[in-house]
Amino acid sequence: xxxxxxxxxxxxxxxGQEVILRCVPISNHLYFYWYRQILGQKVxxxxxxxxxxxxxxxxxxxxxxxxxxxxxxxxTLKIRSTKLEDSAMYFCxxxxxxxxxxxxxxxxxxx
Amino acid sequence: xxxxxxxxxxxxxxxxxxxxxxCSYKTSINNLQWYRQNSGRGLVHLILIRxxxxxxxxxxxxxxxxxxxxxxxxxxxxxxxxxxxxxxCATDFQGGSEKLVFGKGTKLTVNP
Numbered sequence: 001x002x003x004x005x006x007x008x009x010x011x012x013x014x015x016g017q018e019v020i021l022r023c024v025p026i027s028n029h030l031y032f033y034w035y036r037q038i039l040g041q042k043v044x045x046x047x048x049x050x051x052x053x054x055x056x057x058x059x060x061x062x063x064x065x066x067x068x069x070x071x072x073x074x075x076t077l078k079i080r081s082t083k084l085e086d087s088a089m090y091f092c093x094x095x096x097x098x099x100x101x102x103x104x105x106x107x108x109x110x111x
Numbered sequence: 112x113x114x115x116x117x118x119x120x121x122x123x124x125x126x127x128x129x130x131x132x133x134c135s136y137k138t139s140i141n142n143l144q145w146y147r148q149n150s151g152r153g154l155v156h157l158i159l160i161r162x163x164x165x166x167x168x169x170x171x172x173x174x175x176x177x178x179x180x181x182x183x184x185x186x187x188x189x190x191x192x193x194x195x196x197x198x199x200c201a202t203d204f205q206g207g208s209e210k211l212v213f214g215k216g217t218k219l220t221v222n223p
Contacts, residue, residue: 031209043154043199045210057211091154098142098161100211101199104153 002026004103005101006092012109016081021106023075023092032069032075033093033100036060043091082110117200117214125222132189132217134200135180141203143176144211145185147196154199157185162205190221 013019025032034046047057049067066078075094077085079086087110093100117134124130134143145157160167160176160183167174173186187194197218202209 033210035211042215043211044214045212048209050209054221056208058210089151093154095209098158099144099156099208101156102146102154107151 003082004092004094004101006103007020008106008108009104010107013082015084015110019079019082019108021077021090023103025075025092025094026082026101029094029096031095031097034077035091035093036088038088084110086110117217119217120215121218123220123222124190126190126191126192127144127212130190130219132185132198135212136202137181139205141205143183144201145174146199146201149196192221192223195219195221
């Protein structure tokens with residue numbers, strides 16, 4: 001059964017460093033998303049991406065964040081200068097309009 | 112906030128019993144989806160119910176939706192220890208937004 005994959009599973013970085021989180025969505029899906037979950041809190045929407053552009057973003061998704069679909073398969077989230085409060089589980093999801101299927105997540109720890 | 116809360120926040124039952132979790136929301140929706148999350152792991156999609164549907168089944172799962180009360184319930188029948196997880200509802204709202212808004216979830220423990 002097709003699934004969303006994410007790498008790495010765990011990333012540790014120093015405050016101020018740039019990180020890139022990678023996702024491979026389900027191959028025939030057209031809509032892509034990033035969400036995050038701070039430990040013990042709700043899953044929060046960050047951004048949606050369709051037709052090679054951002055279709056919606058939350059107020060969390062400020063200038064430090066960017067997304068890219070560099071080729072036909074990968075979908076990346078970049079955080080330019082990480083802060084302590086960026087520590088969270090980051091989930092990628094993809095859909096063909098209705099059901100959103102999530103990847104296993106990348107646990108980002110900012111020290 | 113567009114999303115209410117799931118209730119209960121935590122539920123502990125014995126294997127073989129049924130588990131019922133509820134979810135409320137505040138504005139009109141297109142769809143409501145239920146997800147399962149094992150501790151510290153990814154979100155597994157369980158079932159989607161559309162705003163014009165009232166009930167849906169998938170294996171041991173039964174989901175109901177009452178749009179007049181803006182609420183949904185997830186019933187797991189004949190629970191197993193492997194059902195131990197957190198369960199979340201997520202809604203996408205009318206008005207063209209695709210984003211999902213999640214509740215805080217119900218932590219279900221099924222004791223063997």
